[in-house]
Amino acid sequence: MDPETVNKNNFSVSIETAGGAVLSPIIRSVLVDSEEGNILVVELDNEIMYNDDVVKISYTPGDLGTLDAVASEAFTDAVLTDFIKVNLFDDPTSNVDNSFETSEVSNWPYLWWGAPWDAYSMSFSFDQAHSGSKSMYLEFEPNGGMIIGNTDADGNNVTFPTEKGFKYEMGAWIYVVDLGTPVTSNLRMFWRPSTDWGVADNPNFNATTPIGEWFYTSVTVSFAADGNESFMLRGQNVNSETLKFYMDDLTLYKLTNRP
Template structure:
């Protein structure tokens, strides 16, 4: 009878080893020797994986064996005596190999708690990996977003990249590495450690920059790092300069532009800042304006005598004046660009929550059985729109319908995040509305609400409220501030309300966040 033992089964067999004895008719002869299959390997806890020229010890601890023979595929391994109880094999050929053991027992042998006969064949699956080897490629990204020509990947290549344009880097690896790390001197992002085989990098600052890429694995331990000096040379541009985002930095308001700005062109009088908090206007006077000493594409606005807080709504406007890039392109005016605070997202940093919808399917966001009308919706993971990354959740709530979803593992367990009582947190979400439907002025606006369990606050506010003036066709950030009554792990159930809307509301949802917040006193 033939059996295949994979690593977990090997371990179970080892742990479940019991001596089964029976008395013969003459009690003076004592107990007979049991026959029981017990096989183990030195790498059984690590899926029997080794690198080429690595070794595994195979052990047969089965009592009652009359004879045994280990068999290895021809040409794959150097092996000690194949009839020994323990054999050590050094593998010299990459691939998935079946190592077999033929055993003959004195009596019918137990496998677990079942008798399986006197002769047993067992197969142990071994994976032999090549050493980790990496190779990277790069292509320009054309202004229209299509993939352009390949770059020369070599030291001192100085591939010319126009400031504010992007390059797509990709990798090919051998040896099944598990961890990947890009260090991208001068690029945005400057580092990247995701498993994505492609990463798009924007270069905003003129200069010549290096690049390195590392791929590693823990077991069997190994890795490969490649680096290139002076790979990218960023040159001046005539492209328009874009204001990419407004964030906070060390208490200042940071305007992040698509490339380096000329400090001599800054004039504080060209900028205006408005702050509101709970519909109250907070006086704000622009004090100094300067270039960030670390990142030349960031303009820092410092306010005179005013501190900004997470629950402030802060908008920045610029009236066209002298502001220009280092390569001489003038900035156009912009009005009411909202500041989005930089925050430590608990869902990203210390939870398995798929906050950006990049690594889950619709099945991981199931309906949680609240009954009608909370089942009147549809949800899919889409690549049509993304606030960040490549995916988001696309949701349609039916006319007079609603939604209630959780986030679960494939086995149905809630995915949780940890919080502390007594602290204030900001729950944030980005939405991109494609249709608001036809809100009924006599009823309630559609909204989203983030309820948490256990110990939810049923009075938590809409986040967002989809009023008739809600922006359509753009990504919009919404947040609400909450306190959790107990410390511990929480899970979200996200409720969508559309009961007073006689038409479908449709939107994308991305980049959920939970972060500690500092509120205006």
């Protein structure tokens, strides 16, 4: 976008809260992103957005256009979905190797649940990576599954801190190589010692799952207590063919709700 054509007065923002209120915040500034020139950064005046808000933005045509003089069209109540969130695993103090750059197979050991949770293979590959140079490569055998934990070189659980009373977004990036027959299979992200065994599939694999491209999957979770938890990844393949996929960039975002 051409920075000279940006005028904050051509934009308006509304915030719909979970409680049903509609707020009309004042826009402090609208600027072209310094790194990605096709993105506009909108700053609000003394207003905080929360993860349970629905934020909408509208544009009334003015002079806004690209550097090659292509004018921008009007839009009304476009819902903003990309809130700024901080991945707790990206913190330099985090012990979780969420992009698997330094992980070895021994760091993600089988947890000895018995059949069918031992019918899998796991390795680390340079063939596909969502970020960095490595990802985890998984194959679930026909009617098989997997259960693995996360430990350090001494066999101790690799942990991450959690807080009771908050919601978190837990997710990963997935690249499916071979889905097998279109029968729903799944991966679930559990944790120990105080997991929620009812946590949703993350993801489920079905006939509409993308193949040959990275996609993001996540669920909202809550933790039963303040403390330190450690991953348990449990996969299930109910197909008669092998399920093959890569996984990369584990995420954990602490979500904030409007008081």
